């Protein structure tokens with residue numbers, strides 16, 4: 001059990017720190033949540049800066065420990081997180097890297113790394129949420145194209161995306177998991193309609209995507225026809241692995257800010273509040289250690305794929321994050337009701353924290369995964 | 382960075398697991414409970430000695446002093462196993478006393494400590510010495526002074542007694558002399574009329590400077606947390622095994638989500654606590670130690686509660702192992718560092734960073 005970093009890793013950290021100090025000074029002001037073109041430009045610009053400095057492919061090529069250091073340091077410095085590049089960098093990109101042909105990798109990966117092309121994830125459908133394998137969007141072969149008809153929902157960043165990693169049903173007669181294929185669909189293809197959905201936080205973070213006889217070239221299929229479920233599972237673990245590292249660092253900072261705010265306002269004299277914050281301090285400290293634990297485990301496993309430990313982490317973290325912002329509301333008192341007041345970002349972050357127990361697999365589904373795949377309890381029920 | 386245990390560390394843990402499976406399995410556990418109820422001493426001195434022979438108590442002593450020369454990371458792995466097996470006896474205090482109290486390192490004596498509040502002490506009749514004092518190292522003298530006699534313990538395998546209170550020796554722990562004798566410095570409740578002073582009231586110790594508790598108290602809290610983690614992992618296993626075996630409505634109860642999700646949450650709590658304990662063992666950081674104790678207490682107590690629920694009526698019996706885990710977990714939660722103390726220490730750290 002060793003928590004020290006090697007000289008090489010520390011050197012990497014030091015170089016990165018230096019670079020961040022300069023790069024962040026040149027960052028444009030953050031666009032407002034409603035300004036999607038602005039947000040896209042901002043996120044893409046940051047990715048381009050990372051690319052130019054040689055840090056673009058850290059999510060893919062680096063050792064898990066280097067990635068951990070990268071995420072820790074960028075968050076500590078207050079750098080932007082992946083934002084609109086989330087799917088490209090953490091999901092579609094790794095999928096193409098692992099399962100794509102050399103031509104596919106050449107076509108799609110460099111623009112993701114340079115921040116030139118934004119991807120979205122078209123998995124969920126109105127009738128296929130937790131039960132993703134129930135998806136019905138049809139793709140019918142017609143010459144060199146698939147003709148795709150159906151609808152997707154909760155597609156984050158669909159409004160600004162160039163590409164969509166799309167799960168479609170290519171064999172309606174096969175058993176559910178075996179009739180699915182993974183396609184890269186251009187979002188500007190005729191027949192694609194995007195209707196933004198407003199989240200409870202007020203801004204439009206995701207959308208409905210309607211597909212009406214959209215032609216997608218067969219060469220855009222990654223993996224074999226009807227093998228899309230397996231292709232997807234390979235990379236879903238990335239999403240639950242280290243995707244939240246930076247956020248844990250951020251939560252620890254927010255907690256310290258909360259304590260200072262409580263000191264200023266006098267609420268700190270309330271032992272119940274103090275103890276609540278103390279407990280959260282334990283919680284986020286341990287979640288950080290759990291991340292290091294999972295990364296160490298991934299490092300030992302072939303290919304560095306994060307294990308099921310990601311589900312343990314995701315379950316605890318998503319609830320801890322909600323508790324953190326509920327504690328923030330207690331610190332703020334009635335000021336937690338004011339969106340543009342002294343509560344600053346905490347009020348909006350409290351709202352967005354509500355999605356954490358739903359997105360990327362609900363807590364109930366994560367508990368099923370932990371119980372069935374780690375503990376070996378019987379399926380079903 | 383490689384936070385996972387090394388091969389040697391895994392082997393060490395597996396070794397103790399084997400010893401305990403052979404020497405303190407479920408039958409031995411039941412027999413120990415029955416013997417304790419019949420008024421016999423709880424601790425099996427021969428097993429204690431055998432533990433000593435394996436180097437359990439001397440693990441942290443330098444090799445020149447006849448120890449094993451390993452550190453807290455190895456110790457928490459071993460204590461996790463001891464917690465899993467529900468091994469009785471003042472393991473933590475005796476470990477801390479190794480090198481200070483003659484015979485402790487070899488498992489020849491039982492050493493208890495003033496690690497509980499409200500004037501209570503564990504193993505009052507069986508312990509040969511008691512840790513007290515406030516210097517950088519634990520010191521001990523004599524047997525615990527038990528004024529008001531034994532107190533019936535909720536945990537059949539952890540006898541309790543009321544420690545003598547000596548008015549007038551209101552020495553605040555962490556501020557004074559190096560030798561704590563039974564019933565004076567470091568005795569819970571010895572702070573006279575204040576009545577609330579307890580050794581770790583200011584949180585886990587740092588350098589042991591004025592006003593801070595002795596560093597051995599931090600180790601005591603950490604090792605106790607490791608025992609709790611072992612118990613939490615064990616109750617998770619027990620619940621999962623029972624849920625896979627017991628059938629109702631024509632299927633194993635573990636197929637019902639209400640049961641399945643209880644088990645999943647048990648594992649999540651145990652795993653988080655385990656990482657916290659390992660991390661605190663590696664860093665030696667007092668704040669991480671407080672976090673580890675807090676999370677491990679929670680994992681053990683709630684794990685045992687959920688395990689009881691999964692067992693239904695069987696869980697409420699004397700026969701099932703579950704109640705022993707719950708009662709021990711309750712007891713350990715009060716030892717060295719309580720939830721309130723840990724949370725206050727963590728809160729204090731928040732405003733310092």
Ligand SMILES: Cc1cc2nc3c(=O)[nH]c(=O)nc-3n(C[C@H](O)[C@H](O)[C@H](O)COP(=O)(O)OP(=O)(O)OC[C@H]3O[C@@H](n4cnc5c(N)ncnc54)[C@H](O)[C@@H]3O)c2cc1C
Pocket residue numbers: 120121122123124125128129130131153154155156157205206355358359360361362363364365368638
């Ligand atoms: C902010 C946000 C962003 C998202 N972004 C994307 C995206 O970019 N692309 C994409 O494809 N999807 C995205 N999603 C969709 C997300 O993956 C789904 O919302 C999620 O998988 C749950 O599906 P659902 O909403 O249909 O809920 P349902 O599956 O209908 O679940 C409703 C409730 O029933 C429970 N439930 C369902 N099945 C079970 C079961 N077997 N056992 C116990 N309880 C069960 C659930 O836990 C939940 O509480 C996003 C969601 C959110 C909130």
